[in-house]
Amino acid sequence: MSTYTITVEPVGREVECDEDQTILDACLRAGVWLPHSCTHGTCATCKVDKLDGEVDLGEASTFALMDFERDEGKLLTCCAKPREDVTIEADLDVDEDLEVHPVQDFTGTVLVLEDIAEQTKRLVVELDREIGFNAGQYMKFTVPAATVDGAEVGEVDRTWSIASPPGETTRLEFHIRNVTGGRGTDGWVFASLAEGDQVRLSGPYGRFVLKTSDDKHAILVGGGTGVAPLKSMVRHALEAGEYDGDLTLYAGGRTRAWLYDVATFRELEEQYEEFTYRPCLSDETPEEVEASGDDPHAYAYGMVTDVIESDHERLGGCRGYLCGPPAMVDAALKTLMSRRLFPRDIFREDFFDESDKNSSGLKSPLIKR
Ligand SMILES: Cc1cc2nc3c(=O)[nH]c(=O)nc-3n(C[C@H](O)[C@H](O)[C@H](O)COP(=O)(O)OP(=O)(O)OC[C@H]3O[C@@H](n4cnc5c(N)ncnc54)[C@H](O)[C@@H]3O)c2cc1C
Ligand code: FES
Numbered sequence: 303m304s305t306y307t308i309t310v311e312p313v314g315r316e317v318e319c320d321e322d323q324t325i326l327d328a329c330l331r332a333g334v335w336l337p338h339s340c341t342h343g344t345c346a347t348c349k350v351d352k353l354d355g356e357v358d359l360g361e362a363s364t365f366a367l368m369d370f371e372r373d374e375g376k377l378l379t380c381c382a383k384p385r386e387d388v389t390i391e392a393d394l395d396v397d398e399d400l401e402v403h404p405v406q407d408f409t410g411t412v413l414v415l416e417d418i419a420e421q422t423k424r425l426v427v428e429l430d431r432e433i434g435f436n437a438g439q440y441m442k443f444t445v446p447a448a449t450v451d452g453a454e455v456g457e458v459d460r461t462w463s464i465a466s467p468p469g470e471t472t473r474l475e476f477h478i479r480n481v482t483g484g485r486g487t488d489g490w491v492f493a494s495l496a497e498g499d500q501v502r503l504s505g506p507y508g509r510f511v512l513k514t515s516d517d518k519h520a521i522l523v524g525g526g527t528g529v530a531p532l533k534s535m536v537r538h539a540l541e542a543g544e545y546d547g548d549l550t551l552y553a554g555g556r557t558r559a560w561l562y563d564v565a566t567f568r569e570l571e572e573q574y575e576e577f578t579y580r581p582c583l584s585d586e587t588p589e590e591v592e593a594s595g596d597d598p599h600a601y602a603y604g605m606v607t608d609v610i611e612s613d614h615e616r617l618g619g620c621r622g623y624l625c626g627p628p629a630m631v632d633a634a635l636k637t638l639m640s641r642r643l644f645p646r647d648i649f650r651e652d653f654f655d656e657s658d659k660n661s662s663g664l665k666s667p668l669i670k671r
Contacts, residue, residue, distance in 0.1 A: 306384040310334055311353065311391040319384050324360065326379035330405040330507070335396050341380045341442065341461065341507055343367075344654045348379040355388030363659045399513045403434040403506055412499045413473070415491075419555070419562040421480040422527060423491060425462075427501060432471040435506035437514075437538035438531040438623075438651070439464060441474065444502040445486045460486030461507070463625070463651070465530040467538040477530040477562070481655060510625065510651035512539060517546035518647070519620040523606055523634045525554045528626025531651060533563065535623065540574045547621075550578040554606035554630065556585040558596070568600075582609045606630070607637040617641040622648040628658065 304321045308328060319328035326348055329336045339347040346366040352375045359372065360381030367378050379390070396402070410427035418424045440463040447456050466475040480487045495501075512520070512535040520539075522532040532551055539545030555561040567579040583591070584605050588598035602609040622638040624631045631650050638648055652658075 306355075307387045308384060309387075309389040310336070310394075311389060313394060319388075321383060321385070323383060324380055325357070325377075325382050325384065325388070325390065327405070329379070333402055333404040335394065335400070335402045336379055336392055337395070337509065338380055339508060339510070340652070340654050342459075342654065342659070343378055343381040344658050345652065346378065349376055350379055350390045350392040351375060352377050352382075353389040353391055356385040357382040357388055358385055361659075397509060397511070397513075399515050400436055400509055400511055401434070403436070405504055405507065406433070407502065407504045408433065410474070410501050410503060412495060412497050412501060415495060415497050418477070420557075420559045422560070422562060423478050423480075424465075424562075425476040425478055425491065425495075427474050427476070427503070429472045429474065433474070433506065434471070435464060435468055436511040437468055437534040437544075438511040439506035439508045440531070440651075441476075441503045441505035442507060443486065445490050448485075448489060450485075450489065455485075458485055463508075463527075463531040463534070464506070465533045467534050467541060469538070469542050475533075477527040477533075479527045484655065508651065510623070510649055511535075512545065512623070513621060514539075514544045516621060519548045519550070520545070520623060521610070521617060521620050521638065521643075522549060522551045522623045523554075523610070523625070523638075524552070525606065525626030525630035525634075526560065528624075528630070528651070528653060529553050529563070531625055532623060533567075536567075536570065536577065540570055540577055548576045548578070550580060552580045552582055552606045552610060554582045554584065554626070557583055558586065558591070558601070580609060580613070582606045605633070607633050610634070610637050611641070614641050617643040620647065623650075624648065625651040626653055628652040628654060 305318050308317045308319045308325050315334045317328050317332045339345045343362045362378040362381040408429045410429045413428050414426035416424050440461050442459045442461050445458045445460050462476040464474050465477050478491050480492045524532045561581050571577050571579045580602050582602045591598040622643050624634045631652050
Protein backbone atom coordinates (compact mmCIF):
# COMPACT_ATOMS: atom_id res chain seq x y z
CA MET A 303 0.00 0.00 0.00
CA SER A 304 1.25 3.48 -0.90
CA THR A 305 1.47 6.32 1.62
CA TYR A 306 1.42 9.98 0.62
CA THR A 307 2.12 13.28 2.37
CA ILE A 308 -0.74 15.70 2.96
CA THR A 309 0.35 19.31 3.53
CA VAL A 310 -2.25 21.41 5.34
CA GLU A 311 -2.08 25.14 4.63
CA PRO A 312 -2.02 27.82 5.94
CA VAL A 313 -0.32 26.11 8.92
CA GLY A 314 2.12 24.05 6.83
CA ARG A 315 1.55 20.84 8.86
CA GLU A 316 2.48 17.59 7.10
CA VAL A 317 0.62 14.32 7.71
CA GLU A 318 1.16 10.84 6.29
CA CYS A 319 -1.96 9.35 4.66
CA ASP A 320 -2.45 5.82 3.26
CA GLU A 321 -4.00 5.49 -0.18
CA ASP A 322 -7.14 3.86 1.28
CA GLN A 323 -7.46 6.45 4.07
CA THR A 324 -9.37 9.73 3.88
CA ILE A 325 -7.47 12.97 4.32
CA LEU A 326 -9.69 13.87 7.29
CA ASP A 327 -9.03 10.57 9.01
CA ALA A 328 -5.26 10.92 8.62
CA CYS A 329 -5.28 14.49 9.93
CA LEU A 330 -7.56 13.84 12.92
CA ARG A 331 -5.50 10.81 13.94
CA ALA A 332 -2.33 12.93 13.74
CA GLY A 333 -3.92 15.60 15.96
CA VAL A 334 -4.24 18.09 13.08
CA TRP A 335 -7.71 19.62 13.41
CA LEU A 336 -9.75 20.05 10.24
CA PRO A 337 -13.36 21.28 10.19
CA HIS A 338 -15.89 18.45 9.84
CA SER A 339 -19.32 17.36 11.00
CA CYS A 340 -21.02 14.28 9.48
CA THR A 341 -17.84 12.55 8.18
CA HIS A 342 -19.99 10.88 5.51
CA GLY A 343 -19.92 13.24 2.52
CA THR A 344 -23.29 14.85 3.23
CA CYS A 345 -22.93 18.16 5.11
CA ALA A 346 -20.08 19.91 3.20
CA THR A 347 -18.50 21.23 6.41
CA CYS A 348 -15.16 19.65 5.46
CA LYS A 349 -14.90 21.27 2.01
CA VAL A 350 -11.40 22.62 1.29
CA ASP A 351 -9.35 23.87 -1.65
CA LYS A 352 -6.85 21.50 -3.21
CA LEU A 353 -3.72 23.42 -4.14
CA ASP A 354 -1.72 20.52 -5.51
CA GLY A 355 -1.82 16.75 -6.12
CA GLU A 356 -4.32 14.13 -7.30
CA VAL A 357 -7.08 12.64 -5.15
CA ASP A 358 -9.92 10.14 -5.48
CA LEU A 359 -12.97 12.25 -4.45
CA GLY A 360 -14.70 9.17 -2.98
CA GLU A 361 -18.41 9.06 -2.18
CA ALA A 362 -18.98 12.82 -1.86
CA SER A 363 -22.65 13.63 -2.36
CA THR A 364 -23.25 15.63 -5.54
CA PHE A 365 -25.12 18.14 -3.37
CA ALA A 366 -22.28 18.53 -0.87
CA LEU A 367 -19.66 18.84 -3.63
CA MET A 368 -21.15 20.25 -6.82
CA ASP A 369 -19.73 19.59 -10.28
CA PHE A 370 -18.38 23.14 -10.68
CA GLU A 371 -16.65 22.85 -7.28
CA ARG A 372 -15.00 19.63 -8.39
CA ASP A 373 -13.80 21.50 -11.49
CA GLU A 374 -12.44 24.29 -9.27
CA GLY A 375 -10.35 21.73 -7.33
CA LYS A 376 -12.38 21.59 -4.14
CA LEU A 377 -12.71 18.35 -2.21
CA LEU A 378 -14.40 16.93 0.88
CA THR A 379 -11.65 15.78 3.24
CA CYS A 380 -13.97 13.14 4.79
CA CYS A 381 -14.25 11.38 1.41
CA ALA A 382 -11.08 12.24 -0.56
CA LYS A 383 -8.14 9.77 -0.63
CA PRO A 384 -4.74 10.76 -1.98
CA ARG A 385 -3.30 9.38 -5.21
CA GLU A 386 -0.06 11.34 -4.80
CA ASP A 387 1.29 13.95 -2.37
CA VAL A 388 -1.44 16.54 -1.85
CA THR A 389 -1.58 20.11 -0.54
CA ILE A 390 -4.88 21.49 0.76
CA GLU A 391 -5.89 24.87 2.15
CA ALA A 392 -8.49 24.80 4.91
CA ASP A 393 -10.33 27.37 6.99
CA LEU A 394 -8.87 26.32 10.34
CA ASP A 395 -11.13 28.24 12.70
CA VAL A 396 -10.15 26.19 15.72
CA ASP A 397 -12.63 26.86 18.47
CA GLU A 398 -11.05 27.75 21.82
CA ASP A 399 -13.61 25.48 23.54
CA LEU A 400 -12.59 22.51 21.46
CA GLU A 401 -9.77 20.55 23.00
CA VAL A 402 -8.29 18.53 20.14
CA HIS A 403 -8.31 14.84 21.07
CA PRO A 404 -6.71 12.79 18.29
CA VAL A 405 -9.00 10.14 16.82
CA GLN A 406 -8.09 6.63 17.94
CA ASP A 407 -9.42 3.10 17.44
CA PHE A 408 -10.97 1.30 20.40
CA THR A 409 -12.52 -2.04 21.13
CA GLY A 410 -15.34 -2.15 23.61
CA THR A 411 -17.58 -4.58 25.44
CA VAL A 412 -21.33 -4.04 25.43
CA LEU A 413 -22.26 -3.62 29.11
CA VAL A 414 -25.86 -2.48 28.68
CA LEU A 415 -28.27 -2.73 25.75
CA GLU A 416 -31.76 -1.85 26.92
CA ASP A 417 -35.02 -0.47 25.58
CA ILE A 418 -35.54 3.05 26.93
CA ALA A 419 -38.34 4.37 24.71
CA GLU A 420 -40.34 3.48 21.63
CA GLN A 421 -37.85 2.15 19.03
CA THR A 422 -34.96 3.46 21.13
CA LYS A 423 -32.14 1.68 22.95
CA ARG A 424 -29.47 2.74 25.40
CA LEU A 425 -26.10 1.21 24.59
CA VAL A 426 -23.31 1.39 27.15
CA VAL A 427 -19.85 0.31 26.05
CA GLU A 428 -16.80 -0.32 28.27
CA LEU A 429 -13.70 0.72 26.30
CA ASP A 430 -10.38 -1.11 26.36
CA ARG A 431 -8.72 2.12 27.57
CA GLU A 432 -9.43 5.75 28.41
CA ILE A 433 -10.71 8.25 25.86
CA GLY A 434 -10.66 12.04 25.89
CA PHE A 435 -13.49 13.94 24.20
CA ASN A 436 -15.54 17.13 24.36
CA ALA A 437 -19.16 17.06 25.51
CA GLY A 438 -21.25 16.80 22.32
CA GLN A 439 -18.86 14.76 20.16
CA TYR A 440 -19.57 11.38 18.58
CA MET A 441 -18.04 7.98 17.83
CA LYS A 442 -17.99 5.85 14.70
CA PHE A 443 -18.91 2.17 15.09
CA THR A 444 -17.92 -0.57 12.69
CA VAL A 445 -21.08 -2.45 11.71
CA PRO A 446 -19.97 -6.03 10.93
CA ALA A 447 -20.24 -7.69 7.52
CA ALA A 448 -23.58 -9.45 7.09
CA THR A 449 -25.87 -11.27 4.70
CA VAL A 450 -28.67 -8.97 3.54
CA ASP A 451 -31.42 -10.42 1.31
CA GLY A 452 -29.16 -13.36 0.51
CA ALA A 453 -26.20 -11.17 -0.53
CA GLU A 454 -22.94 -10.69 1.36
CA VAL A 455 -22.37 -7.06 2.37
CA GLY A 456 -19.15 -5.70 3.86
CA GLU A 457 -18.47 -3.67 7.00
CA VAL A 458 -19.80 -0.10 7.17
CA ASP A 459 -19.34 2.75 9.65
CA ARG A 460 -22.20 4.33 11.60
CA THR A 461 -22.00 7.36 13.85
CA TRP A 462 -23.68 7.76 17.24
CA SER A 463 -23.27 10.65 19.67
CA ILE A 464 -21.80 10.17 23.12
CA ALA A 465 -24.46 10.78 25.78
CA SER A 466 -22.18 10.41 28.81
CA PRO A 467 -19.96 13.26 30.07
CA PRO A 468 -16.21 13.52 29.32
CA GLY A 469 -15.44 12.81 32.99
CA GLU A 470 -16.46 9.17 32.39
CA THR A 471 -13.44 8.14 30.39
CA THR A 472 -13.84 4.40 29.81
CA ARG A 473 -17.60 3.89 29.79
CA LEU A 474 -19.54 5.52 26.96
CA GLU A 475 -23.32 5.79 26.71
CA PHE A 476 -25.27 6.06 23.44
CA HIS A 477 -28.98 6.46 22.57
CA ILE A 478 -29.92 4.77 19.32
CA ARG A 479 -33.21 5.10 17.42
CA ASN A 480 -34.24 2.26 15.10
CA VAL A 481 -34.51 3.12 11.41
CA THR A 482 -36.52 0.60 9.42
CA GLY A 483 -34.26 -0.98 6.79
CA GLY A 484 -31.19 0.68 8.30
CA ARG A 485 -28.01 -1.36 8.20
CA GLY A 486 -26.63 -0.28 11.60
CA THR A 487 -29.85 -0.15 13.62
CA ASP A 488 -32.51 -2.49 12.16
CA GLY A 489 -29.81 -4.82 10.82
CA TRP A 490 -27.46 -4.86 13.83
CA VAL A 491 -28.14 -2.98 17.10
CA PHE A 492 -31.84 -3.94 17.13
CA ALA A 493 -31.30 -7.35 15.49
CA SER A 494 -28.28 -9.20 16.81
CA LEU A 495 -26.10 -7.05 19.10
CA ALA A 496 -26.17 -8.34 22.69
CA GLU A 497 -24.67 -7.55 26.09
CA GLY A 498 -21.19 -9.06 26.35
CA ASP A 499 -20.44 -8.61 22.62
CA GLN A 500 -17.23 -6.93 21.48
CA VAL A 501 -17.53 -3.86 19.26
CA ARG A 502 -15.03 -1.76 17.33
CA LEU A 503 -15.31 2.01 17.35
CA SER A 504 -13.21 5.10 16.69
CA GLY A 505 -13.34 8.71 17.74
CA PRO A 506 -13.95 11.27 18.99
CA TYR A 507 -15.34 13.22 16.02
CA GLY A 508 -17.28 16.43 15.47
CA ARG A 509 -17.31 20.03 16.59
CA PHE A 510 -20.81 20.21 18.07
CA VAL A 511 -19.48 20.95 21.55
CA LEU A 512 -20.57 22.91 24.59
CA LYS A 513 -18.80 26.28 24.71
CA THR A 514 -17.52 25.97 28.24
CA SER A 515 -15.85 29.40 28.13
CA ASP A 516 -19.35 30.92 27.87
CA ASP A 517 -21.84 32.20 30.38
CA LYS A 518 -24.72 32.66 27.92
CA HIS A 519 -28.05 30.97 28.53
CA ALA A 520 -27.77 27.71 26.53
CA ILE A 521 -30.99 26.70 24.77
CA LEU A 522 -30.55 22.99 24.04
CA VAL A 523 -33.08 21.48 21.65
CA GLY A 524 -33.19 17.73 20.96
CA GLY A 525 -35.62 15.71 18.87
CA GLY A 526 -35.74 11.98 19.70
CA THR A 527 -32.21 10.69 20.23
CA GLY A 528 -30.96 14.19 19.45
CA VAL A 529 -31.02 14.47 23.24
CA ALA A 530 -27.89 12.24 23.40
CA PRO A 531 -25.10 14.83 22.95
CA LEU A 532 -27.18 17.36 24.91
CA LYS A 533 -27.28 14.98 27.87
CA SER A 534 -23.49 14.82 27.75
CA MET A 535 -23.35 18.63 27.70
CA VAL A 536 -25.87 19.05 30.52
CA ARG A 537 -24.16 16.53 32.80
CA HIS A 538 -20.73 18.00 32.03
CA ALA A 539 -21.97 21.53 32.70
CA LEU A 540 -23.75 20.70 35.95
CA GLU A 541 -21.89 17.81 37.55
CA ALA A 542 -18.40 18.97 36.63
CA GLY A 543 -19.30 22.66 37.12
CA GLU A 544 -18.00 23.39 33.64
CA TYR A 545 -20.50 26.05 32.59
CA ASP A 546 -21.32 29.44 34.09
CA GLY A 547 -24.65 30.12 32.37
CA ASP A 548 -28.17 28.75 32.64
CA LEU A 549 -29.20 25.75 30.57
CA THR A 550 -32.66 24.88 29.28
CA LEU A 551 -33.21 21.51 27.63
CA TYR A 552 -36.17 21.09 25.25
CA ALA A 553 -36.67 17.38 24.53
CA GLY A 554 -39.23 16.55 21.85
CA GLY A 555 -41.20 13.33 21.48
CA ARG A 556 -44.55 12.37 19.99
CA THR A 557 -45.87 10.91 23.25
CA ARG A 558 -44.40 10.02 26.65
CA ALA A 559 -43.53 6.62 25.23
CA TRP A 560 -41.01 8.31 22.92
CA LEU A 561 -39.28 10.31 25.67
CA TYR A 562 -36.55 8.83 27.84
CA ASP A 563 -34.42 9.73 30.88
CA VAL A 564 -37.24 11.98 32.09
CA ALA A 565 -36.59 11.07 35.74
CA THR A 566 -32.85 11.71 35.33
CA PHE A 567 -33.42 15.19 33.91
CA ARG A 568 -36.03 15.99 36.56
CA GLU A 569 -33.54 15.04 39.28
CA LEU A 570 -30.93 17.31 37.72
CA GLU A 571 -33.52 20.09 37.61
CA GLU A 572 -34.22 19.61 41.33
CA GLN A 573 -30.54 19.61 42.16
CA TYR A 574 -29.31 22.53 39.99
CA GLU A 575 -31.29 25.77 39.86
CA GLU A 576 -29.51 26.84 36.67
CA PHE A 577 -31.05 23.90 34.76
CA THR A 578 -34.58 23.75 33.31
CA TYR A 579 -36.03 20.69 31.63
CA ARG A 580 -38.92 21.03 29.16
CA PRO A 581 -40.15 17.66 27.84
CA CYS A 582 -42.48 18.43 24.90
CA LEU A 583 -45.26 16.15 23.63
CA SER A 584 -46.45 16.79 20.08
CA ASP A 585 -49.13 14.06 19.83
CA GLU A 586 -50.49 13.83 23.37
CA THR A 587 -52.83 16.23 25.19
CA PRO A 588 -52.91 17.30 28.86
CA GLU A 589 -56.24 15.46 29.17
CA GLU A 590 -54.70 12.20 27.95
CA VAL A 591 -51.75 12.61 30.31
CA GLU A 592 -54.06 13.29 33.26
CA ALA A 593 -56.38 10.40 32.37
CA SER A 594 -53.44 8.02 32.62
CA GLY A 595 -52.70 9.24 36.19
CA ASP A 596 -49.65 11.33 35.29
CA ASP A 597 -49.24 15.05 36.14
CA PRO A 598 -50.26 17.06 33.04
CA HIS A 599 -48.24 20.07 34.26
CA ALA A 600 -45.04 18.05 34.07
CA TYR A 601 -44.98 18.37 30.27
CA ALA A 602 -45.26 21.05 27.60
CA TYR A 603 -47.54 20.43 24.62
CA GLY A 604 -46.81 20.87 20.92
CA MET A 605 -43.67 20.67 18.81
CA VAL A 606 -40.48 21.86 20.54
CA THR A 607 -40.59 24.90 18.27
CA ASP A 608 -44.11 25.82 19.46
CA VAL A 609 -43.04 25.50 23.08
CA ILE A 610 -39.91 27.63 22.61
CA GLU A 611 -41.99 30.31 20.88
CA SER A 612 -44.46 30.47 23.74
CA ASP A 613 -41.69 30.39 26.38
CA HIS A 614 -39.57 33.21 24.92
CA GLU A 615 -40.32 36.53 23.23
CA ARG A 616 -36.61 37.14 22.62
CA LEU A 617 -33.55 34.95 22.78
CA GLY A 618 -30.89 37.51 21.86
CA GLY A 619 -27.76 36.93 23.94
CA CYS A 620 -28.40 33.18 24.30
CA ARG A 621 -26.70 30.24 22.54
CA GLY A 622 -28.61 27.60 20.63
CA TYR A 623 -27.59 23.94 20.42
CA LEU A 624 -29.85 21.99 18.06
CA CYS A 625 -29.66 18.26 17.47
CA GLY A 626 -31.73 15.54 15.84
CA PRO A 627 -33.37 14.80 12.48
CA PRO A 628 -32.41 17.46 9.89
CA ALA A 629 -36.04 18.64 9.44
CA MET A 630 -36.43 19.25 13.17
CA VAL A 631 -33.08 21.03 13.37
CA ASP A 632 -34.07 23.29 10.48
CA ALA A 633 -37.40 24.16 12.10
CA ALA A 634 -35.73 24.90 15.45
CA LEU A 635 -33.15 27.06 13.71
CA LYS A 636 -35.88 29.21 12.15
CA THR A 637 -37.60 29.53 15.52
CA LEU A 638 -34.44 30.66 17.31
CA MET A 639 -33.65 33.17 14.56
CA SER A 640 -37.22 34.51 14.72
CA ARG A 641 -36.55 35.12 18.43
CA ARG A 642 -33.47 37.24 17.56
CA LEU A 643 -30.76 34.68 18.08
CA PHE A 644 -27.89 35.39 15.68
CA PRO A 645 -26.76 32.56 13.38
CA ARG A 646 -23.24 32.79 14.84
CA ASP A 647 -24.70 31.78 18.21
CA ILE A 648 -26.49 28.70 16.90
CA PHE A 649 -24.80 25.31 16.62
CA ARG A 650 -26.36 22.27 15.03
CA GLU A 651 -25.81 18.53 14.72
CA ASP A 652 -27.92 16.96 11.99
CA PHE A 653 -28.45 13.23 12.32
CA PHE A 654 -27.94 12.57 8.60
CA ASP A 655 -28.32 8.98 7.43
CA GLU A 656 -27.64 7.21 4.13
CA SER A 657 -30.86 8.52 2.56
CA ASP A 658 -29.70 12.14 3.07
CA LYS A 659 -26.74 11.63 0.73
CA ASN A 660 -29.16 11.76 -2.18
CA SER A 661 -31.01 14.86 -1.08
CA SER A 662 -30.11 18.51 -1.23
CA GLY A 663 -30.53 18.89 2.51
CA LEU A 664 -27.64 21.32 2.82
CA LYS A 665 -28.10 24.24 5.12
CA SER A 666 -26.89 27.79 5.25
CA PRO A 667 -23.10 28.03 5.58
CA LEU A 668 -23.81 30.81 8.10
CA ILE A 669 -24.85 28.22 10.63
CA LYS A 670 -22.13 26.40 12.47
CA ARG A 671 -22.29 22.63 12.53
C1 LIG B 1 -22.90 13.31 13.59
C2 LIG B 1 -24.03 12.31 13.72
C3 LIG B 1 -24.38 11.84 14.98
C4 LIG B 1 -25.45 10.94 15.11
N1 LIG B 1 -25.83 10.53 16.35
C5 LIG B 1 -26.90 9.70 16.48
C6 LIG B 1 -27.34 9.27 17.78
O1 LIG B 1 -26.78 9.64 18.80
N2 LIG B 1 -28.42 8.46 17.84
C7 LIG B 1 -29.10 8.05 16.72
O2 LIG B 1 -30.11 7.31 16.86
N3 LIG B 1 -28.68 8.40 15.48
C8 LIG B 1 -27.60 9.22 15.34
N4 LIG B 1 -27.16 9.57 14.09
C9 LIG B 1 -27.75 8.89 12.92
C10 LIG B 1 -26.95 7.58 12.71
O3 LIG B 1 -25.62 7.89 12.34
C11 LIG B 1 -27.51 6.68 11.61
O4 LIG B 1 -27.69 7.43 10.43
C12 LIG B 1 -28.85 6.09 12.02
O5 LIG B 1 -28.67 5.38 13.24
C13 LIG B 1 -29.36 5.13 10.95
O6 LIG B 1 -28.34 4.21 10.64
P1 LIG B 1 -28.67 2.86 9.90
O7 LIG B 1 -27.36 2.26 9.51
O8 LIG B 1 -29.60 2.02 10.68
O9 LIG B 1 -29.47 3.36 8.62
P2 LIG B 1 -28.93 3.54 7.13
O10 LIG B 1 -28.31 2.30 6.61
O11 LIG B 1 -28.10 4.78 7.10
O12 LIG B 1 -30.28 3.78 6.37
C14 LIG B 1 -31.12 4.86 6.74
C15 LIG B 1 -32.32 4.89 5.81
O13 LIG B 1 -31.88 5.19 4.50
C16 LIG B 1 -32.26 4.18 3.61
N5 LIG B 1 -31.11 4.05 2.67
C17 LIG B 1 -29.98 3.34 2.82
N6 LIG B 1 -29.15 3.54 1.77
C18 LIG B 1 -29.79 4.41 0.96
C19 LIG B 1 -29.46 5.02 -0.29
N7 LIG B 1 -28.31 4.75 -0.91
N8 LIG B 1 -30.36 5.86 -0.83
C20 LIG B 1 -31.54 6.15 -0.23
N9 LIG B 1 -31.91 5.60 0.95
C21 LIG B 1 -31.04 4.76 1.53
C22 LIG B 1 -32.49 2.93 4.47
O14 LIG B 1 -33.43 2.05 3.90
C23 LIG B 1 -33.05 3.55 5.74
O15 LIG B 1 -34.42 3.81 5.64
C24 LIG B 1 -26.13 10.48 13.94
C25 LIG B 1 -25.73 10.93 12.68
C26 LIG B 1 -24.71 11.84 12.57
C27 LIG B 1 -24.32 12.33 11.20
S1 FES C 1 -17.84 16.17 7.25
FE1 FES C 1 -17.41 15.88 5.16
S2 FES C 1 -19.29 16.21 4.19
FE2 FES C 1 -19.79 16.27 6.31
